Amino acid sequence: MAVRRWRKLAMLHKLEDIYMDDAAPGDADAIVATNISFTPIEAEEVSRDLFMPYLGNHGVVLAAEYGKIEFDIEIAGSGSAGTAPKYGSLLQVTGMAETVSGGEIIYSIIEDDVPSGTLYFNSDGVQHAFIGSQANVQMTFTPKQIPKFRFTLQGMLGDIEDAALPAFSLDGWTTPLVVSKANTVMSLHGAGSVAESLTIDLGNTLTPRFLIGDERMLISDRKSTGTAVVEARHLAEVNWFAKARSRERGVLDLVHGTVGGNIVQVAGPAVEIGKPTQGETDGIANYSLPLSFCPVSGRDELTITVR
Structure with missing residues (x-):
C-alpha cells in the first residue's frame, strides 16, 4: 500500500450558515498555510475503574x-484594494466582523x-472535518522575515474519511513583503519606532462546551496583549518608564506595504505599556515593552485593515 506524505496536504475553510452545519468548503475556499500542528482528536479520558476479581487496566471511554x-x-x-483576502473567513471566526469600506476591508471585534x-484538513488522502469551529489569532512582524498570522482553531469533530486531495492553486493569494524599513512603518504612543519585532495576540479563550442539550465551541473571554522590542533611546526622545508607571494609554499603529492591494494595517487606540525590560541585539541596547490593548x-x- 502507498505511504502518505506529510507535506502533501490541503486545507479548506468556509463560514457556516447554521452553527455546526457542514459548510462543505470547496477548492475556492483553499487556505495556504505553513508551520502546521494538527491534533486530530482532543478528548477527556474517563476511566472505567472497574472492581474485578483480578487486577488490570479496564480501559477508558472518550x-x-x-x-x-x-x-x-x-x-x-488580497492583490486588489477593496477585495477581501482569502484568509478573511479565518479572521471572522476569531470574532472579527468583515466590513467593506471603499477600498478597504476592515476587521473589527x-x-x-x-x-x-x-x-x-486533507492529509494526503485522509480528510478530517472540524465543524462549528472558532479560533484565536496572533500576529508577528520581525525584520527580514515574512510577517505571519498564527491561527489556533478548534472545532467539533465531523467526518474522518478517505478523500482525494482537492485541486487548488495560489490564485488569489498575494506574494508577501518582508518586514523592513522600506515596507513597514510603526509608531507607538506617537513615537516613530525603530523596532526589532512586534507581536500581538488577540487573546481569545476558546472553550469547548459539552452539556446536556447543547455542544459547541465558543469564545468565552478575550484579553488582547502584545510585545514590542524597540531600540533604547534617551529619555528625552521617549520615556517608556514614565509611560509604564503613569499607566498612560496611547496609539499603536503599524502599516505594512506601500502599494494598494498589498497593504495591511494593525492599530490599537489605547495601548498601555507594561514593565520594560532591557536587553541588547548586536551590542545595541533595546527595550522589550509588554503591551495591553484596552478598549x-x-x-x-484592535483593528486590522487590508487595502
Missing part, C-alpha cells in the same frame, strides 16, 4: 471530543453572533 489545529498564514493584501466555520468604548481595542 468524552468531549473535538479537534485542534494551529498554523501560520502570510500577512499580505465583535462578541455576539460570532461566525463559525467548517475546516477540511475605549468597547470592542474597539
Whole structure:
C-alpha cells in the first residue's frame, strides 16, 4: 500500500450558515498555510475503574471530543484594494466582523453572533472535518522575515474519511513583503519606532462546551496583549518608564506595504505599556515593552485593515 506524505496536504475553510452545519468548503475556499500542528482528536479520558476479581487496566471511554489545529498564514493584501483576502473567513471566526469600506476591508471585534466555520484538513488522502469551529489569532512582524498570522482553531469533530486531495492553486493569494524599513512603518504612543519585532495576540479563550442539550465551541473571554522590542533611546526622545508607571494609554499603529492591494494595517487606540525590560541585539541596547490593548468604548481595542 502507498505511504502518505506529510507535506502533501490541503486545507479548506468556509463560514457556516447554521452553527455546526457542514459548510462543505470547496477548492475556492483553499487556505495556504505553513508551520502546521494538527491534533486530530482532543478528548477527556474517563476511566472505567472497574472492581474485578483480578487486577488490570479496564480501559477508558472518550468524552468531549473535538479537534485542534494551529498554523501560520502570510500577512499580505488580497492583490486588489477593496477585495477581501482569502484568509478573511479565518479572521471572522476569531470574532472579527468583515466590513467593506471603499477600498478597504476592515476587521473589527465583535462578541455576539460570532461566525463559525467548517475546516477540511486533507492529509494526503485522509480528510478530517472540524465543524462549528472558532479560533484565536496572533500576529508577528520581525525584520527580514515574512510577517505571519498564527491561527489556533478548534472545532467539533465531523467526518474522518478517505478523500482525494482537492485541486487548488495560489490564485488569489498575494506574494508577501518582508518586514523592513522600506515596507513597514510603526509608531507607538506617537513615537516613530525603530523596532526589532512586534507581536500581538488577540487573546481569545476558546472553550469547548459539552452539556446536556447543547455542544459547541465558543469564545468565552478575550484579553488582547502584545510585545514590542524597540531600540533604547534617551529619555528625552521617549520615556517608556514614565509611560509604564503613569499607566498612560496611547496609539499603536503599524502599516505594512506601500502599494494598494498589498497593504495591511494593525492599530490599537489605547495601548498601555507594561514593565520594560532591557536587553541588547548586536551590542545595541533595546527595550522589550509588554503591551495591553484596552478598549475605549468597547470592542474597539484592535483593528486590522487590508487595502
